[in-house]
Amino acid sequence: MSPTRGRSALPRIAARGTAMVAGAAVAVVTGLAAAPAVQASPPASEILRWAPCGDPAKPGAECAALSVPVDWAHPDGPRLDLAVARRKATDPGARVASMVFGPGGPGDSGVERVVSGIGRFSPEVRRRFDVVSFDPRGVGGSNPVTCSGDLLAQRPSPQLRSQADFDATMAYNRRLRADCRARTGPVFDHLDTAQTVRDLDALRAALGERKLTFHGSSYGTLLGAQYAETYPRRVRAMVLESVMDHSVATTRDFLRSEAATAQDSFEEFVKWCAGAQDCALHGRDVRAVWQGLLARAGRGELEDPAKPGTALSSPDLVNKIAFRKFYQADHAGLAAAIAGLDGSKPLPASPTSIAQLPSATPLFCSDWHLPVRDYEEYASLVAMMNTAAPDLPHLLPIQMTTACLGAPTANPQHRLDAHAAPPILVSSALHDPATGYPWAVSVARQLGRSGVLLTYEGHGHGSVTRGPCMEDAVNAYLTDLAVPPRGTSCPAVPRT
Structure with missing residues (x-):
């Protein structure tokens, strides 16, 4: 939308x-x-x-x-x-x-x-x-x-x-x-x-x-x-x-569970590719290729395949490229997308745009009380998620939590x-x-x-x-x- x-x-x-x-x-x-x-x-x-x-x-x-x-x-x-x-x-x-x-x-x-x-x-x-x-x-x-x-x-x-x-x-x-x-x-x-x-x-x-x-x-x-x-x-x-599960009471528990389930899908993808001859990355170190793409995206050097000439951000690489394929259980499609990005010509380093949040963030904020006290706690939450999901930084749930900072919640967990x-x-x-x-x-x-x-x-x-x-x-x-x-x-x- x-x-x-x-x-x-x-x-x-x-x-x-x-x-x-x-x-x-x-x-x-x-x-x-x-x-x-x-x-x-x-x-x-x-x-x-x-x-x-x-x-x-x-x-x-x-x-x-x-x-x-x-x-x-x-x-x-x-x-x-x-x-x-x-x-x-x-x-x-x-x-x-x-x-x-x-x-x-x-x-x-x-x-x-x-x-x-x-x-x-x-x-x-x-x-x-x-x-x-x-x-x-x-x-x-x-x-x-x-x-x-x-x-x-x-x-x-x-x-x-x-x-x-x-x-x-x-x-x-x-x-x-x-x-x-x-x-x-x-x-x-x-x-x-x-x-x-x-x-x-x-x-x-x-x-x-x-x-x-x-x-x-x-x-x-x-x-x-x-x-x-x-x-x-x-x-x-x-x-x-x-x-x-609306009983997940704390911000830390919510984000930890979301990071863990996302990383599980990545691990399943890596395991599939190791055993599938038709995987576009078969025989390669899938995790190393992916980490290379994250680094290129972080420098603004990875071209967005949907917007030629523009840089693909790290959050969009994670949430729009990988996650959409995980949703569909399309491991072959994700492997092909990663291989295509890996073989693409680097862009000159440039700023990446801020990804738009889903269209109904206010509905989410009204149902989930996910307080964060200050930057120190925020940084701790990000570090925890990066430990739970080392291959998938910038996951959407931490962005949604940031979007809801300061918002009252009508229907808490x-x-x-x-x-x-x-x-x-x-x-x-x-x-x-x-x-x-x-x-x-x-x-x-x-x-x-x-x-x-x-x-x-x-x-x-x-x-x-x-x-x-x-x-x-x-x-x-x-x-x-x-x-x-x-x-x-x-x-x-x-x-x-």
């Missing part, structure tokens, strides 16, 4: 029944004011008025708007419209229910996922369920967070080198929060997952479902888990895939309490680069007797369609509520 530059119009808060707000969320570095406890239950009378989404190149999807309160603690106050989309079950006679997909990110557009196609689900799921998703508040068509393009361009380097840098980042974050709040409107202070849980229940009611069938992926698992905690008896079935919920399927790859397998084990344990862990013995971010074993287990659970035996593990399918 690209940032919107220089947008100054104040997005309106939609009245009930008006058209959904359009526009793209922008890359922001911010956080949210603490909100009062959210107590209200969504009304069951909201009606979704479906119409074709309007993209003739991608027919079959229907769109609607769902009116919800800006702040569920004050349900009679201002409202906003959430953008919603669905694709109906391909076999209406065999339809089970609506299944709501919780998008990841944070900041992914669920509407875009549905409109573009829902290939992430098996044919059996698409046959038996209306697949529904939405843009979470502050994202896409749901009153997107909007900030000054000029101010965004002034973002300090995320790599802090002194207490002065730390203080400058804190001051910048305060200025940006104030700007984004003024341009976005009242919803800016109510973007956290606890509010979105109430939105999800309002969507369930508007769909006419007595109980919710839900599939959450990555950041969407936080929404699913907290829904099960808030409304355990309103859950029919729930799949949590590539799981966020806590252990789950959803023991009254029915069985919930927790799905994870053993080698997930972003949401590590230990997080899935932890969440399944927190769910107690409700948590059923399904393990994919392979790689990548996402697992439910990785081979017939995974698909069959998920299909049987969603359609027939047949829970796989505890401890079920599925073999890795051949990867590239």
Whole structure:
């Protein structure tokens, strides 16, 4: 999602029944004011008025708007419209229910996922369920967070080198929060997952479902888990895939776990290349080649393959080149990319640009309390991450933590309490680069007797369609509520 530059119009808060707000969320570095406890239950009378989404190149999807309160603690106050989309079950006679997909990110557009196609689900799921998703508040068509393009361009380097840098980042974050709040409107202070849980229940009611069938992926698992905690008896079935563990209490523990799972994916890549004749780096010291690229990127001498003539920064080499391939479990593609970069002609040393953060940083800041006291503590955290992930410096989680410095957190971390919920399927790859397998084990344990862990013995971010074993287990659970035996593990399918 690209940032919107220089947008100054104040997005309106939609009245009930008006058209959904359009526009793209922008890359922001911010956080949210603490909100009062959210107590209200969504009304069951909201009606979704479906119409074709309007993209003739991608027919079959229907769109609607769902009116919800800006702040569920004050349900009679201002409202906003959430953008919603669905694709109906391909076999209406065999339809089970609506299944709501919780998008990841944070900041992914669920509407875009549905409109573009829902290939992430098996044919059996698409046959038996209306697949529904939405843009979470502050994202896409749901009153997107909007900030000054000029101010965004002034973002300090995320790599802090002194207490002065730390203080400058804190001051910048305060200025940006104030700007984004003024341009976005009242919803800016109510973007956290606890509010979105109430939105999800309002969507369930508007769909006419007595109980919710839900599939959450990555950041969407936080929404699913907290829904099960808030409304355990309103859950029919729930799949949590590539799981966020919101019980990780401290900044150090959060960053250590993220660094460890990222390094695990790098180690798996090195091991694969040593044994794969078709690896573009086979027979070479993969780690030495990679460290050479990091050094060239640090000097501004590595050309960005997507932007000829411009330098690729070290953070972008790690987060955009390596991590994207880890997400896809595309080891062959990563080896080819590294070989191409290694053989490229060095650029004259030049400054590299500051990478943009994900488009919904304020949503992350509202859910994660990750305080850092001062530069000394920051430097200690960076050193710890570099020890845990020596091949992957500048990982995105430390940048996100820096982006949230000084931001209040409306929905801070806590252990789950959803023991009254029915069985919930927790799905994870053993080698997930972003949401590590230990997080899935932890969440399944927190769910107690409700948590059923399904393990994919392979790689990548996402697992439910990785081979017939995974698909069959998920299909049987969603359609027939047949829970796989505890401890079920599925073999890795051949990867590239």
